[in-house]
Amino acid sequence: MSALGRFLRNPAGLIGLVLLLLVLAAAVSASFFYPDDPLRLAGRPLQWPFANPRFPLGTDNTGRDIAAQLLHGARISLLIGVVATLLSLSIGVAVGAIAGYYGGWVDDALMRVAEMFQILPNFLLLLVLVAVFGSEIGTVTVAIGIVSWPATARLTRAEFLTLRQREFVEACRTLGMRDARIILGEILPNALPPVIVYAGVVMATAILLESALAFLNLSDPNVASWGNLIGAGRAVLRVQWYVSAIPGLAILLTVLAVSLVGQGLNDALNPRLKGTP
Amino acid sequence: MRLLALASRRLLASLPTLFLVLVGLFLLLQLAPGDTVDALTAQIGGGDPAMMEQLRQFYGLDVSVPVQLGRYLLRLVQLDLGFSSIYGKPVASVILERLPVTLLLMLSSLLLAIGAGTALGILAARRVHRWPDTLISTLGLVFYATPSFWFGLMGIVLFSITLGWLPPGGFEEIGAGFTGLRRVADIATHLLLPTVTLALIFLAIYLRIMRASMLEVMTQDYIRTARAKGLGEAGVLLRHALRNALLPMVTLIGLQAGTLLGGAVVVESVFALPGLGRLAYDAVTQRDLNTLLGIVFVSALLVIAVNLVVDLLYARLDPRIGGRT
Numbered sequence: 184m185s186a187l188g189r190f191l192r193n194p195a196g197l198i199g200l201v202l203l204l205l206v207l208a209a210a211v212s213a214s215f216f217y218p219d220d221p222l223r224l225a226g227r228p229l230q231w232p233f234a235n236p237r238f239p240l241g242t243d244n245t246g247r248d249i250a251a252q253l254l255h256g257a258r259i260s261l262l263i264g265v266v267a268t269l270l271s272l273s274i275g276v277a278v279g280a281i282a283g284y285y286g287g288w289v290d291d292a293l294m295r296v297a298e299m300f301q302i303l304p305n306f307l308l309l310l311v312l313v314a315v316f317g318s319e320i321g322t323v324t325v326a327i328g329i330v331s332w333p334a335t336a337r338l339t340r341a342e343f344l345t346l347r348q349r350e351f352v353e354a355c356r357t358l359g360m361r362d363a364r365i366i367l368g369e370i371l372p373n374a375l376p377p378v379i380v381y382a383g384v385v386m387a388t389a390i391l392l393e394s395a396l397a398f399l400n401l402s403d404p405n406v407a408s409w410g411n412l413i414g415a416g417r418a419v420l421r422v423q424w425y426v427s428a429i430p431g432l433a434i435l436l437t438v439l440a441v442s443l444v445g446q447g448l449n450d451a452l453n454p455r456l457k458g459t460p
Numbered sequence: 461m462r463l464l465a466l467a468s469r470r471l472l473a474s475l476p477t478l479f480l481v482l483v484g485l486f487l488l489l490q491l492a493p494g495d496t497v498d499a500l501t502a503q504i505g506g507g508d509p510a511m512m513e514q515l516r517q518f519y520g521l522d523v524s525v526p527v528q529l530g531r532y533l534l535r536l537v538q539l540d541l542g543f544s545s546i547y548g549k550p551v552a553s554v555i556l557e558r559l560p561v562t563l564l565l566m567l568s569s570l571l572l573a574i575g576a577g578t579a580l581g582i583l584a585a586r587r588v589h590r591w592p593d594t595l596i597s598t599l600g601l602v603f604y605a606t607p608s609f610w611f612g613l614m615g616i617v618l619f620s621i622t623l624g625w626l627p628p629g630g631f632e633e634i635g636a637g638f639t640g641l642r643r644v645a646d647i648a649t650h651l652l653l654p655t656v657t658l659a660l661i662f663l664a665i666y667l668r669i670m671r672a673s674m675l676e677v678m679t680q681d682y683i684r685t686a687r688a689k690g691l692g693e694a695g696v697l698l699r700h701a702l703r704n705a706l707l708p709m710v711t712l713i714g715l716q717a718g719t720l721l722g723g724a725v726v727v728e729s730v731f732a733l734p735g736l737g738r739l740a741y742d743a744v745t746q747r748d749l750n751t752l753l754g755i756v757f758v759s760a761l762l763v764i765a766v767n768l769v770v771d772l773l774y775a776r777l778d779p780r781i782g783g784r785t
Contacts, residue, residue, distance in 0.1 A: 295477060299477055299480055299481045301718060301763075302477060302481060302763045303481060303756065304719065304721040304722035304759050305718060305719060306721075306725050307718075307722055307725065307759055310741070311485065311489070311744075311752060311756065313744070314744045314747070314749075314752065315488055315491050315492040316491075387605065391607055394609075395607065395609055398609045398610075399726065399729055401745075410607075413607075413609070413610055416613075417613065420616065421621055424613075424621075427614075428617075431607060431610030431611075431614070434610065435605050435606050435607065435610070436605075437605075438606075439601060439602065439604075442601060443601065
């Protein structure tokens with residue numbers, strides 16, 4: 184059975200895919216349903232959900248439409264998730280591939296750098312980066328990518344370490360292929376499946392990191408981020424708890440979707456590891 | 461003895477890394493807009509250039525960056541972390557005041573995550589692909605996806621505001637003057653919700669790892685041997701399977717020590733706990749770079765310490781590790 188077929192027969196992966204498509208649909212339709220700025224003052228503040236048909240999910244403490252922020256927030260979360268993940272994977276795969284392929288002092292040096300990132304709590308490093316470079320949305324995304332690459336590097340390195348000794352690599356060397364071609368064209372495609380699976384974890388973490396940063400008021404205040412809305416709702420938590428509750432559910436569902444798809448990919452790409460051995 | 465040698469060698473190996481981290485961060489923080497004096501004068505509502513110059517001299521900011529770095533490292537060796545501009549105290553004493561809260565929170569969360577994660581993981585593995593497994597695995601996925609700060613806020617809404625069972629924040633009842641056991645109980649009720657909040661994501665990860673490694677271990681030959689020699693199911697599970705299945709989880713604890721500390725930053729902010737994480741947040745928002753650097757230094761030490769404990773634990777669980785060196 185093909186990997187795609189296996190993925191589609193897996194209930195976990197399928198549920199994740201449907202959820203992810205829903206979030207994607209929310210992100211795409213945001214401008215259609217709410218063409219105006221989601222952060223503008225839309226009506227009387229603190230209207231409960233379902234109370235006013237104009238605001239199906241109510242308004243927050245500054246009178247902004249929660250539904251509009253929710254749809255536009257999907258965009259921000261997905262964008263940050265995808266871009267930060269791509270960045271983190273690019274750095275991680277590059278470092279891991281070079282370290283694993285060449286070994287020796289190159290490996291030692293690169294792994295020492297990865298270790299440096301590992302003994303620093305990643306959220307703390309993120310705080311430092313934001314303190315230094317500012318909390319503009321692009322900066323935050325890059326910062327998240329920078330703090331989360333070491334795990335990918337380790338994973339890629341481990342794959343390269345086992346693959347570089349295989350006969351097909353020896354054969355390539357005997358043929359006189361250059362290192363770059365062996366790394367990119369021969370070993371990398373074989374090393375990628377576990378990395379792709381791990382991308383789900385990286386993306387889930389990236390979304391959670393941004394929302395935590397936004398919740399602490401340290402992310403970009405000028406975008407409709409779910410974390411920002413939870414942080415704003417904290418001031419009225421005692422009575423109007425829905426302001427914080429609704430965007431939190433959105434984060435939960437998005438992260439759940441990403442991890443379920445990751446798990447489905449895992450089962451599809453590594454069928455040996457699935458279920459009872 | 462051999463174990464101790466192994467541990468101290470690992471400790472020595474992490475020193476250069478720590479050194480590089482500190483140098484890197486020191487240089488990184490030089491890029492930050494404004495220095496300590498700027499933050500200080502901004503706080504007292506501006507100051508004239510002559511005074512600012514004097515203050516720079518006082519804080520040693522009037523010399524070149526390499527000299528500052530050298531001085532900083534020299535002071536660090538003497539465990540002097542410098543002076544916090546916003547607290548008006550040495551950074552070391554500010555951090556020492558806050559450290560116990562964070563340590564307590566981290567330790568209780570870790571214990572909860574390990575205990576519950578192990579128990580649920582074993583339970584799921586024993587009933588694999590039946591409803592208890594499905595339920596536990598689904599729960600694990602949901603826990604993993606829940607943003608901790610949001611879970612904390614919802615916990616406050618339910619348990620503090622609606623039900624009134626638990627305090628909404630703080631470390632203890634200030635001014636109540638509890639002593640002895642009464643104080644312990646008071647702190648415990650304050651830490652219950654933060655502990656669960658911080659533990660949630662780790663619980664989810666550990667239960668998943670535990671389930672997977674338990675499933676793998678149970679197919680090994682030595683399990684069949686243990687069964688064949690007539691050992692009861694509980695004996696097989698605890699004496700033979702669990703000991704080996706614990707290894708991946710123990711590795712993960714070491715790898716995630718930093719993540720746990722990072723999580724504490726957020727959780728402490730939600731519950732207004734006067735810990736290290738909360739201090740880090742204040743240092744960032746008020747641009748107290750000396751304190752921030754000190755916190756990073758202490759956190760790195762903490763992560764190294766956790767990894768040391770994990771190494772020792774690992775060697776104890778798997779005797780082959782100690783002998784191989």
